[in-house]
Amino acid sequence: MALGFRQHDPERDGTLEVEEYHPNFVGVYFVPPKGSLLAAGLDPTQAKSYRTKLLDIHGQYKFLTIHPISTFGGKSDFLKPKYGQIERITLDGTDIIFRGGDDGGVPTTPEGVLELLEELPSAFTKDYAYGLGLAKSYRFIIDAVESLSDSTEIAITDDHATGPDPDGNRIFYISRRDFEQARRCINSIDSLAQSAARSVKETATYNILAERLGVPTLDPKAGRHPYRKLFTAVAQGKEELSEEDQNAVIGALSNHAASIAEVQPEKLVKLRGDIELVTLEALTKRYEEMLGEKLVEGRWQVFFNENPFILNMAFGYPVIKVRDQASVGGRKLSGNGEKITDFLVKNSLTNNTAIFEIKTPQTAILNKTPFRDGVFTPSADLSGSINQALDQKYQFQKQIAQIKDNTRLYDIESYAVHCCLVIGKTPDGDDQNKSFELFRRNSKDVEIVTFDELLEKLKQLSVFLRVGDEPAKSQESKGNANG
Structure with missing residues (x-):
């Protein structure tokens, strides 16, 4: 048999x-x-x-x-x-x-x-x-x-x-x-979501052609079931989803991703791009809102831990996270060493490690009164944070062999441990900006990045992705017109 x-x-x-x-x-x-x-x-x-x-x-x-x-x-x-x-x-x-x-x-x-x-x-x-x-x-x-x-x-x-x-x-x-x-019940909801999607697709396609011909457009059939009505409204972009509804829709999409990829791979690629862009814009909005609040360091550490790709933007090369709250002064990264860094990351190509220290946007970068006319000195918080990062680097390089053996994590290297400090906001005033730039450009061992600079990088990435998507949309429109 x-x-x-x-x-x-x-x-x-x-x-x-x-x-x-x-x-x-x-x-x-x-x-x-x-x-x-x-x-x-x-x-x-x-x-x-x-x-x-x-x-x-x-x-x-x-x-x-x-x-x-x-x-x-x-x-x-x-x-x-x-x-x-x-x-x-x-x-x-x-x-x-x-x-x-x-x-x-x-x-x-x-x-x-x-x-x-x-x-x-x-x-x-x-x-x-x-x-x-x-x-x-x-x-x-x-x-x-x-x-x-x-x-x-x-x-x-x-x-x-x-x-x-x-x-x-x-x-x-x-x-x-x-x-x-x-x-x-789960099967029924999946079926309702698929039916709503088919109805909206059918109507949207009809309406594109109808508008070209000057014919009245149609509304998609919402059906009588409340879930079907909800899915139809969401598919049209007319209603915001609650977190629970988002999970249900994401679950339905995940369940059928394989069949969509087989039948309509280009649509799945397009959907993925749209989701990534929308996710990035939502993340940027959340980041900007957090900048307006007085949050403790721990909240920012959690945020970067949930969105580690933002740390990539602080460097000019690709990095991946090794561990957050890493014990760089102990025998293991997960131990209780005296020296704890907020994030230990590594270059994804060379395995060279880097240390991230996260402060808050409210941390003062410069002293309020000038040292000389037009010259401002770094604040105690900035100087202390730099020394903290350098000490973590020193402890890590001293313990690297023992950490690798005890943790069995052999794909990290300490060729030239890079330090990055995320701290404060860009100063106001020409003299302050000049003083800050002179100081940080001469800080060869610690990269200093402000919170608002990371926000600007997020915004620029969003603009780049959206502009990059326009030619594809334009080409798609031409293709539809020629077809």
């Missing part, structure tokens, strides 16, 4: 190992492929030592427990739980273990396990190479349980009402009926 599941390549997907705990009770383990281990910086010759549990299958008590893990070696959570809080999903009282079992019992071979996985409900990932668990479309169920409880396990069962375990165990029960209702 031909098997219905996808044929797996051990070199690409890894392998399964089945361990029999006792008769009719087995554990299933994932042995990662060499490519994933290499991507994670692990020894590929020791693949079996990194095996990680995927399933527990108990025939006598009729339960199957999934251990959702991340199976992609390039991610930081490789071989760790896929979700933030939920570590296990149990299907209780199911009979699929017998349909996929060997000789009527639980499966004891990888082939039997693969047959069993094909019998999982449609809401579940069935390919072990993707870590099992709920399919992406239904991640909202996980999110809901994590928001409503501190449970680490979800049990889908007919034996308990939906809710946390009354005995205090960290189990969240979902009745099979409620689970199915949530699954159907």
Whole structure:
């Protein structure tokens, strides 16, 4: 009999190992492929030592427990739980273990396990190479349980009402009926979003041609369902989305990105460009608003941690973040050394490291009174911050060998550690600007960038992307006219 599941390549997907705990009770383990281990910086010759549990299958008590893990070696959570809080999903009282079992019992071979996985409900990932668990479309169920409880396990069962375990165990029960209702609801919303998108596309296309011919335009069919009306309004750009609605729309798009890329790749590229531009403009607006507030250093550190690409703009070469709040004076970057830098980054091409120290826009750069006529000296805050960065550089260079060995992070180098200080705002007044520029251009070991300079760079990048998009739009319009 031909098997219905996808044929797996051990070199690409890894392998399964089945361990029999006792008769009719087995554990299933994932042995990662060499490519994933290499991507994670692990020894590929020791693949079996990194095996990680995927399933527990108990025939006598009729339960199957999934251990959702991340199976992609390039991610930081490789071989760790896929979700933030939920570590296990149990299907209780199911009979699929017998349909996929060997000789009527639980499966004891990888082939039997693969047959069993094909019998999982449609809401579940069935390919072990993707870590099992709920399919992406239904991640909202996980999110809901994590928001409503501190449970680490979800049990889908007919034996308990939906809710946390009354005995205090960290189990969240979902009745099979409620689970199915949530699954159907998610599917229905996806369908409504697609229908709304088709309606708006159809009407928008018609209206472009109708305007050229002087024919009255049409409004898209919004439908009667409130979600359909919402999606239609949003697709027309007539209504702002709440954060929850944004997540729903993004989820629907993510679920169908592969099919869109296959059928209309140019539209997906265009959409990606639009999203990046809108995201950049929203980020710029948020940054500008933050400049108007008196925020502590910690808030700015969080902001740059969430948007590390802004740090790229402080240098003339590509950088990637190694770690925030890095202990440059200890034995490990994650330790409690005496010297902590706000960000440790590295050149993505040469691996040469750089240190970022973040102050606030309100930090004074120059002293208020001139040292001589037309000459202003750097403030104590600026001088102190420069010395702080230089000391961090000194400590880091002194400890680099031990840090690399203890952290097992060997792709960082200290050839010429660059320091960058983000501090204050550009001074007002010609004499102040002259004094500031004379000082910082002679500060060869510490790059000094002001907060408003970073804002200006964000704005210039936004203008560049928008202007760069105009020729493409113009060419598209010509193409449509010629077609």
